[in-house]
Amino acid sequence: MSTFSITDWASVTATVYLAVAQPETVNIAVVFGTKHVLLVDTGSSPVQGAAIADSVQRRFGRTIDRVVVTHAHHDHWFGLAAFAAVKTYAQAQLLETATTGDDAVLAQQLGFSPELITVPQNLIREWGSFNLGGEQVQLKHFGPAHSNSDLVVYLPKQQVAFVGDLLEESGPLQFGPDSTIGTWPGVIDQIVKLVTKNTILIPGHGKPVDVAYALQQRDEISNFYQHVQKLRSSGYGLQEALLQAESDGDQVWPFNISAAREATICAYAELAQPRHTTES
Numbered sequence: 001m002s003t004f005s006i007t008d009w010a011s012v013t014a015t016v017y018l019a020v021a022q023p024e025t026v027n028i029a030v031v032f033g034t035k036h037v038l039l040v041d042t043g044s045s046p047v048q049g050a051a052i053a054d055s056v057q058r059r060f061g062r063t064i065d066r067v068v069v070t071h072a073h074h075d076h077w078f079g080l081a082a083f084a085a086v087k088t089y090a091q092a093q094l095l096e097t098a099t100t101g102d103d104a105v106l107a108q109q110l111g112f113s114p115e116l117i118t119v120p121q122n123l124i125r126e127w128g129s130f131n132l133g134g135e136q137v138q139l140k141h142f143g144p145a146h147s148n149s150d151l152v153v154y155l156p157k158q159q160v161a162f163v164g165d166l167l168e169e170s171g172p173l174q175f176g177p178d179s180t181i182g183t184w185p186g187v188i189d190q191i192v193k194l195v196t197k198n199t200i201l202i203p204g205h206g207k208p209v210d211v212a213y214a215l216q217q218r219d220e221i222s223n224f225y226q227h228v229q230k231l232r233s234s235g236y237g238l239q240e241a242l243l244q245a246e247s248d249g250d251q252v253w254p255f256n257i258s259a260a261r262e263a264t265i266c267a268y269a270e271l272a273q274p275r276h277t278t279e280s
């Protein structure tokens with residue numbers, strides 16, 4: 001897990017650049033205003049965060065002084081320790097994740113001390129905004145979906161939005177115990193409502209996508225959830241549903257089999273214990 005590298009910066013617009021950090025193939029973005037420089041997501045460890053800061057300094061001669069983390073998964077925010085001296089933002093529920101034991105264990109596995117896990121200073125509940133100089137940055141949390149701390153970063157002037165893992169391009173959508181599948185399609189609808197139809201959407205992993213792609217992924221999640229609901233109400237237990245997913249394959253299930261398994265486990269847990277859909 002320790003082989004870190006970062007690709008060169010590729011331009012998305014004149015002031016937005018994208019690089020890919022390994023080993024998690026996670027998108028890292030930098031946005032240049034006239035006064036401030038924003039980093040979106042920080043890599044998987046404090047060392048990676050520092051390497052990203054260096055890379056921006058060397059390539060562009062400018063210093064990152066604003067950081068937003070799109071959600072509380074380690075490949076997006078464990079690099080934050082390298083930015084302790086600048087203004088940092090994330091959704092408020094990241095704090096909860098930061099204080100559970102799981103991340104401390106993960107930090108140790110990745111080879112650094114859990115004390116280096118840094119919580120952003122500015123915790124956003126539903127929305128926030130700040131200015132980079134000629135560039136307004138809007139932060140929106142539309143409720144639980146991929147995780148409970150997903151934060152969309154929208155640049156209205158550039159017509160670019162960073163959506164973290166709410167959308168995926170390089171592989172199937174990622175479902176985990178902290179995902180909420182029932183509300184996820186509605187969250188994508190809110191993103192589509194927020195942005196213009198020409199907006200470039202930057203997923204957490206993979207190439208930039210457009211609104212049509214987002215709506216297609218929205219439908220996949222929605223169809224999947226309805227399918228699982230139907231199985232469950234027809235009396236299928238989790239194990240039977242998993243066997244069904246395996247025998248149906250991708251003809252019926254929108255995701256590949258390993259993603260479908262994860263998503264089915266997640267959906268069954270969610271349906272057994274419905275969560276509030278309006279929490280912020």
Ligand SMILES: [Zn+2]
Pocket residue numbers: 071073146147165174204
């Ligand atoms: Zn994630």
